[in-house]
Amino acid sequence: MSKSIMDWVDARLPVTALIKSQATEYPTPKNLNYWWVFGSLALFCLIVMLLTGLFLAMHYKADANQAFDVVEHIMRDVNYGWLLRYMHANGATFFFITVYVHILRGMYYGSYRAPREILWWFGIIIFFLLMATAFMGYVLPWGQMSYWGAAVITNLMSAIPVVGEELVIWIWGGFAVGDPTLNRFFALHFLLPFVIFGVVIIHLWALHAVHSNNPDGIDLDEHKDTIPFHPYITIKDLFAMGVFLLVYCAFVFFIPNFFLEPDNYIPANPMQTPAHIVPEWYFLPFYAILRSIDFLGSFSKLAGVIAMIAAIAILFILPFLDRSPVRSFRYRPLSRQLFWIFVIDCFLLGWVGYNPADATRFNGALPLIVVGRTCTAIYFGYFILLWIITAFDIEKPQPVPKSL
């Protein structure tokens, strides 16, 4: 009976063939390690965010006079509103954790290299969209950090020559961040996740066209070196999801405000900026890069904005900067060292971004702005050095296995 129904459907929409080719018989490398689970974890986060976000939107009001109070109404009055909000707020944090690990995994194992450039590019587009969505979502509770975070980030546009000032007023819908800004940000915050979902599908399409990279970074023999996606990878992803949920739920239920700023529980006040504005942790390294360009006089602002955007945009050309004959850093000693310096550097940038702009260490002997500038140089230095050591054959890769 079910077979005949399936036959009837397949004759009209080849579902069985799709499941077969893309899941049960889709070949995956047999040596994938646990760093490869973060893609599906990120997808899981997206689904959690879409679901909790949809239900939060049913209680939220995008009105500058009501937004702050309505978030408290969700927290106190709405049944399980606290859970929805904490899942959503912490979900953003965990979404970024999985995405950052996912990107770094791609960088370490050379997953951006040919023939996976388009796959990589769509990943970066998702990352850009994710940051825009997270930024606009953070404005919605309309607390002090929401308001001033929005003010600082929208003001970045004013650095654009000639049209900058006009552009900012257009984005605000007024002469300052206000009710029109909140309203449009809510509309876009609702829309963008679905755009992300669409780009994720393209990302997966690109993945399934060229197939997964693997820890050895070599091209595989489809018969000898691969295993079917289902059940081998699905079960591994599910196990990882269990571990992920343990950590996520620990935050949601026991320290839900760990990543939130106390100042955001103060209603937005356009007349007073908090003493110390910090963005959410996932923007901190880029924020530090923005602030570290302060030595160019009147060009500092524009240069800082360009540097911050370049810090992400440079990922687009990474596939062409890396000229090594070997993909995986497992067989590239020099690249591997650079990579770990880069990772440590990102954490340092985050720490600099978290501190006030004029903070110092060692009784004023070490202004953090100097640390920020150095770390910014190292950040971009990674990409330049990676190009130099591979384009001029300075790095001697170790022998790579022929197959698994």
Next chain:
Amino acid sequence: MSASAHSTAHSHSPVPEQPEEESRRDFLILATGAVSAVGVAGAAWPFIRSWSPSADVLSQATTEVDISALGKGQMITVPWQGKPVFILHRTDEQIASAKKGDAEKLPDPAKDAERAQKPEYLVLLAICTHLGCVPQPIGTGNFGGFLCPCHGSHYDTSGRIRQGPAPKNLEVPFYAFKDDKTLVIGKSVG
């Protein structure tokens, strides 16, 4: 029938009309494309324009402030168009310090006399020219002026940028003294 008649007609002429047909079609495609591009741009305009400040926002053009109670050294923050404006009744030292700054090498050169209509009153748009934070009150910065806490820009007692990432001086909004007691910020439009 007509199709076969056409093909007969074609076979009679030694040079086929193909190239002319092509250029005619190219022109039509190009013209249609251009017209639809204008149409799309025209249709997009209302959507884009809907983001610009609405009439009610534009109507909040001026703010009147009673400054009679503002003593020497005191500062108030008043909202104008949803933005904070500092009104500072400067002390003699603050005026002197601002005049002294005229001679210094400034990132955004401006004379104090150009910035304050009456030396004792300094009126500033309290929005940091770096990224739009509100600077802290008078006396917090390195030059006796205002410190923007966000990224450490220091403004002097004339609101001029002296140190830090901000590219320009704090803006002086359009203002006028209606009488000795009343200050009007902004200009009515329309």
